[in-house]
Amino acid sequence: xxxxxxxxxxxxxxxxxxPLWLYLTVGSLVSAVFVVPLMWEIFRSxxxxxxxxxxxxxxxxxxxxxxxxxxxxxxxxxxxxxxVNSIIVAVLTSVLTAIVATLAGYGFGRFRFRFSGFAFGLIxxxxxxxxxxxxxxxxxxxxxxxxxxxxxxxxxFYTAFNLPFGTxxxxxxxxxxxxEIINAARVxxxxxxxxxxxxxxxxxxxxxxxTALYAFLFSWTEFLGALTLMTNDGLFTLPVALSNVETGxxxxxxxxxxxxxAVISMVPCIVVYVSLQRYYVRGLVSGxxxx
Amino acid sequence: xxxTQTRTRPxxxxxxxxxxxxxxxxxxxxxxxxxxxxxxxxxxxxxxPLVFGAYISLTDWPLVGAxxxxxxxxxxxxIHNTVFIQSILFTLEYTAxxxxxxxxxxxxxxxxxxxxxxxxxxxxxxxFLPFIVGLVTESxxxxxxxxxxxxxINVLLSxxxxxxxxxxxxxxxxxxxxxxxxxxxWFASGLTMMLLMAGMQSxxxxxxxxxxxxxxxxxxxxxYITIPLLRRSIVLSLIISVIGxxxxxxxxxxxxxxxPGTSTSTVVMSIYSAGFAQFDIGLxxxxxxxxxxxxxxxxxxxxYFLQRDVTD
Numbered sequence: 001x002x003x004x005x006x007x008x009x010x011x012x013x014x015x016x017x018x019p020l021w022l023y024l025t026v027g028s029l030v031s032a033v034f035v036v037p038l039m040w041e042i043f044r045s046x047x048x049x050x051x052x053x054x055x056x057x058x059x060x061x062x063x064x065x066x067x068x069x070x071x072x073x074x075x076x077x078x079x080x081x082x083x084v085n086s087i088i089v090a091v092l093t094s095v096l097t098a099i100v101a102t103l104a105g106y107g108f109g110r111f112r113f114r115f116s117g118f119a120f121g122l123i124x125x126x127x128x129x130x131x132x133x134x135x136x137x138x139x140x141x142x143x144x145x146x147x148x149x150x151x152x153x154x155x156x157f158y159t160a161f162n163l164p165f166g167t168x169x170x171x172x173x174x175x176x177x178x179x180e181i182i183n184a185a186r187v188x189x190x191x192x193x194x195x196x197x198x199x200x201x202x203x204x205x206x207x208x209x210x211t212a213l214y215a216f217l218f219s220w221t222e223f224l225g226a227l228t229l230m231t232n233d234g235l236f237t238l239p240v241a242l243s244n245v246e247t248g249x250x251x252x253x254x255x256x257x258x259x260x261x262a263v264i265s266m267v268p269c270i271v272v273y274v275s276l277q278r279y280y281v282r283g284l285v286s287g288x289x290x291x
Numbered sequence: 292x293x294x295t296q297t298r299t300r301p302x303x304x305x306x307x308x309x310x311x312x313x314x315x316x317x318x319x320x321x322x323x324x325x326x327x328x329x330x331x332x333x334x335x336x337x338x339x340p341l342v343f344g345a346y347i348s349l350t351d352w353p354l355v356g357a358x359x360x361x362x363x364x365x366x367x368x369x370i371h372n373t374v375f376i377q378s379i380l381f382t383l384e385y386t387a388x389x390x391x392x393x394x395x396x397x398x399x400x401x402x403x404x405x406x407x408x409x410x411x412x413x414x415x416x417x418x419f420l421p422f423i424v425g426l427v428t429e430s431x432x433x434x435x436x437x438x439x440x441x442x443x444i445n446v447l448l449s450x451x452x453x454x455x456x457x458x459x460x461x462x463x464x465x466x467x468x469x470x471x472x473x474x475x476x477w478f479a480s481g482l483t484m485m486l487l488m489a490g491m492q493s494x495x496x497x498x499x500x501x502x503x504x505x506x507x508x509x510x511x512x513x514x515y516i517t518i519p520l521l522r523r524s525i526v527l528s529l530i531i532s533v534i535g536x537x538x539x540x541x542x543x544x545x546x547x548x549x550x551p552g553t554s555t556s557t558v559v560m561s562i563y564s565a566g567f568a569q570f571d572i573g574l575x576x577x578x579x580x581x582x583x584x585x586x587x588x589x590x591x592x593x594x595y596f597l598q599r600d601v602t603d
Contacts, residue, residue: 017408024410027403031417034481038420040443041432055440055456104329111322112315119326126337128590132538132559133579136566137344138336160336163329192321221425223541224559228567239427243545246434255435262431266424273423277416280423285489 038266045069045263049256068260079261081234082241085151086265089226089237090219092155097162097215098208104163105170105207106196110182120171127164131157135228142229149232157229158219166211169283173207174200210283213276217269238265341583348576358573365577374553375578378561385468385557386536392476393532394525397483404484405491415488419481426478430545433474437461437546444470464554467547471555475542479535483528490524491517530593534586558582 017023044052046064051057073080107113108120131138138157139148147153177200185195223239230236233244242261248254273280348365350358369375404415421429436442437460449456460470494517502512518525540559543549549556549564556564562582566575 017406020409023406023408027410027414030400030403031414034418034421034477037432037477038424041436044435044443052435053438053441056446100328100332104326107322107325111318111325113319113322116322116326119330122338123329123333126333128587129337129341130534130538130583130586131337132540133562133582133586134337134340134344136562136572136575136579137340137347139566140347140572141340141343156332157336160332163332167329192318192325217423217425221427223427224544224563227544228563242427242431246431246545255438255441258431259435262428265428269423269425269428270420273420274416281485284485 038270041259041266042263045256045260047256049254052255052259068256069264071254072257072260072264079238079241079245079264082236082238083264085235086220086238088151089155089158090216092152093158093162093219094212094216096155096159097166098212100159101163101166101170101211102196102204102208104167105172105174105204106192106200108167108171109174110177111192120167123164123167126161127168131161132224135225139228149230149235151235154226154229154237155219157225158215158222162211162215162218165214165283169210169286170204170207172286173204177203206279206282209276209279213272213279214283216272220265220269344576344579347573348580350573352572352576354570354572361573365573366581368574369577369581372574374556375558375561375565377553378556378558381555382537382539382557385472385539386533388468388472389475389479389536390529390532392472393479393483394529396476396480397528398487400480400484401487401491405488415485418484421478422481426475427541427545429474429478430542433470433542433546434461437470461547462551464551467555471542471546475536475539479532483532486528486531487521487524490521494520526593526596530589534589537582537586537589 018026045068046066048060048063048065048067051060051063072078073083104123108116142148142150142153142157145153147156181199181203182195185199190199221239222237226237226240227243230240233241236244238261242258242265245254245258245261349360349362351361351364352358400418404411404418433444436444439445439457439459445454445456445458445460448454448458458466460466498516498520499512502516507515538559539557540563543555543557543560544563547555549560553561558578559582562575562578565571565578
């Protein structure tokens with residue numbers, strides 16, 4: 001006992017560490033600041049709209065209902081199709097980004113060709129272009145390509161702005177594959193596409209997951225681009241549709257609907273992030289440490 | 292291997308059929324074909340709009356009909372455009388307000404979550420959630436919770452005796468800026484935390500062990516080991532948050548719509564309203580070019596700092 005206590009004391013002094021109970025308490029309190037507001041909004045979304053728009057009263061506070069969700073998803077001017085639009089654009093963007101970035105990463109990482117440095121530089125240059133500042137010309141361009149007011153057009157635009165990061169991540173993934181594996185596949189007579197599909201695929205899959213995850217979260221939460229490039233209510237993505245709910249385009253302003261809509265937009269992010277977290281952090285670290 | 296081969300090859304009296312070269316040519320073609328789709332995407336949807344926008348900014352581009360080349364007239368008119376100038380000043384003010392708090396809060400959080408103690412991973416995940424959920428969704432929540440009398444934030448703060456329950460946060464310039472700044476600091480600190488944490492974890496542990504042997508205090512280790520070796524990560528997270536603030540749009544559009552008047556209108560908001568409310572496409576493009584140059588300069592500053600860091 002005495003020895004254990006002494007060792008514990010010793011360790012604490014060596015590592016300048018606070019006792020575990022204190023660490024956990026402080027950590028929980030700090031985490032609460034970031035999470036409780038989000039959980040609070042989930043609770044609020046189940047309150048009747050009248051309770052949300054009026055000063056709190058003890059009588060109605062605990063009264064919970066599904067009326068906001070019912071009105072949002074089945075009502076006359078429902079946002080269900082906007083949720084579907086968001087899903088279509090987000091899935092299309094992540095699939096396109098993953099495929100195109102994987103091919104490009106393979107090309108830059110494993111093949112030598114003329115101007116490859118220049119081409120890679122061009123793609124990284126796009127990383128520095130703020131999409132917010134090219135929306136006016138992009139609007140005109142998509143208009144002449146008949147891609148304005150089109151979910152496909154929006155997804156193509158999102159893909160282009162997610163590709164630089166994706167290509168960077170995928171190039172690093174391919175560079176990290178040992179040369180021996182590539183050569184072995186080649187000796188066995190596998191062509192470039194064959195080795196990609198059957199030999200390299202499992203090795204670069206974490207990179208693909210990172211790329212797709214970033215593209216999904218980007219397009220699910222993006223607002224300004226969708227606001228600019230979509231002018232038809234029926235094609236709005238969820239974040240843009242909620243601005244109609246906010247201003248009460250569909251009749252009286254109803255904050256119950258707004259909170260419920262915000263929760264609908266929040267939940268997929270949390271689910272996707274929490275389940276694929278390590279891929280997200282991988283991307284962040286590779287970006288952060290290599291500059 | 293390959294290098295020695297090429298160097299010795301000229302000495303051979305008869306060159307063997309360069310089996311490797313045709314393979315290399317095939318490889319070059321494959322490589323080029325592989326990167327072509329990505330190049331096309333970036334060229335069509337990012338680089339072309341950039342160049343096209345710069346061109347439009349030199350014209351009086353109308354919604355319909357012919358346009359005329361008018362040189363730098365749009366840029367000259369920007370100097371007298373009080374709404375644009377005001378939005379620049381407002382964006383700078385907003386950036387100045389949120390940048391340092393995001394760094395300091397993020398640094399504090401990184402200290403909390405960088406250890407491998409029990410709970411650290413969970414804290415990291417939870418603290419990062421506001422960033423993942425996104426500022427757009429959270430701004431909508433803010434709209435509801437900042438309402439006078441009914442909003443949770445007002446009710447809570449009035450119970451604590453800080454403000455009156457009837458405070459109308461979003462229709463007063465100073466109050467709106469305060470509320471949005473707090474929201475953004477809460478939203479963005481998690482990202483800075485992650486970037487700094489990654490940097491902290493890559494610092495060799497031996498340095499701390501050696502410092503401890505010399506009897507260094509916690510503060511000394513933080514001051515003389517962590518902060519200097521973290522410079523890259525600190526610069527990177529500063530640049531990311533400054534660029535993010537310069538490009539701010541969503542939170543102001545949703546919470547104040549630039550009001551009252553245009554007093555909380557950001558640069559991106561004035562571009563948006565010049566282009567899509569007043570349909571002055573040439574002017575909007577000129578504003579965009581100014582923004583691209585400013586953001587580009589910040590990015591170059593980043594490269595400069597990071598480059599210098601490497602050679603130090």
